[in-house]
Amino acid sequence: MNYSALTAILVYCFSFSASGQSDSSASVSAFVSLHAGTLMGKPGKGTSLSLTLTPGIRLNRFATVVGTGYDTYVAWRMLPVFAGAGYDFFVRRDYILFVQFHAGYSKAWNSLTGEFTPDYKNEGGYFYHPFIGCRLAHGKMKIYFSAGYKFQNLIYEEVPGWIWGRTQLKKTVDADMQRFSMQIGIGI
Numbered sequence: 510m511n512y513s514a515l516t517a518i519l520v521y522c523f524s525f526s527a528s529g530q531s532d533s534s535a536s537v538s539a540f541v542s543l544h545a546g547t548l549m550g551k552p553g554k555g556t557s558l559s560l561t562l563t564p565g566i567r568l569n570r571f572a573t574v575v576g577t578g579y580d581t582y583v584a585w586r587m588l589p590v591f592a593g594a595g596y597d598f599f600v601r602r603d604y605i606l607f608v609q610f611h612a613g614y615s616k617a618w619n620s621l622t623g624e625f626t627p628d629y630k631n632e633g634g635y636f637y638h639p640f641i642g643c644r645l646a647h648g649k650m651k652i653y654f655s656a657g658y659k660f661q662n663l664i665y666e667e668v669p670g671w672i673w674g675r676t677q678l679k680k681t682v683d684a685d686m687q688r689f690s691m692q693i694g695i696g697i
Contacts, residue, residue, distance in 0.1 A: 538567050542653055542696025548580060548688035557581040559659075559690060563593075570597040572609070580615070582686055585663065589615040589636060597644075605644045609655075612637040617663055630679075634662040640690060653694035661686035 541564040548557045558581045565574030572595040580587040591613025599606035617632040640657020663684040 536567075536569050540565055540567060540572075540651070540696055542651065542694045544653060544655070544692040544694030546655075546690060546692030548582075548659060548690050550686075550688045554686075554688070555583040557583070557688070559692065561692070561694075563694075563696075565593075570600065571595070572597075572607075574609070574611070576611070580659075580661070581620075584619055585617050585632075585686070586620050587615040587617045587661070587663075587686075589613055591636075591638075593638075603646055605646075606641070607644060608639070608641050609657075610637065610639045615661065615663075617665065619665075630666040630668060632663070632665040634664050634686075636661040638690065640692075642692075649697055651696045653692070653696065655690075655692045655694070657690050659688050659690050661688070 541562070544559075544561040544563065546559050548559050550556065559578065560580075561576055561578035563574045563576035565572050565576075574591075574593045574595070576591055576593070578589045578591075580589060591611045593609055593611035595607050595609035597605045597607045612635075614635055615633055617634070619629045619632070636659060638657055638659040640655045642653055642655030642657075645652045645654075663686050664681065665684075666679050666681050668679040
């Protein structure tokens with residue numbers, strides 16, 4: 510990254526935080542949260558693990574986030590990177606109900622191994638994840654409960670190895686990995 514781009518980013522960040530301090534009605538705060546939960550599929554698609562690290566900035570009731578995670582599926586492991594936005598639609602002193610939407614790209618790798626397991630190339634796909642949740646406050650610590658639906662698409666090339674002295678043709682697979690999500694998290 511060149512120095513002019515880095516300088517422009519720093520000036521933008523400092524001007525954003527300064528504007529939040531000069532306006533007494535605007536409340537700007539940074540946060541980070543770690544979520545763990547399950548992804549539940551239709552019968553035959555399995556139930557799996559999902560972890561998400563989500564840092565962000567909150568301006569009054571609106572939030573913007575960037576994050577990464579780790580999702581497991583029956584034969585695949587995925588590393589999503591995303592951006593998102595959220596809104597706190599019901600605010601009380603000790604708890605807040607919110608909606609959020611994450612969208613991004615997941616890099617994937619196949620977890621199956623074996624002598625006749627094919628090679629996989631160009632693994633990955635786009636996803637989006639709308640969800641609703643509750644954020645409980647205890648001092649500076651926050652506890653999150655959320656439920657939503659993760660729309661995950663996975664596109665990869667399957668390249669079989671040698672079988673009985675001849676090669677097989679590669680094929681492109683477009684897999685649907687949609688799951689209902691439930692997560693619990695902690696943050697500051």
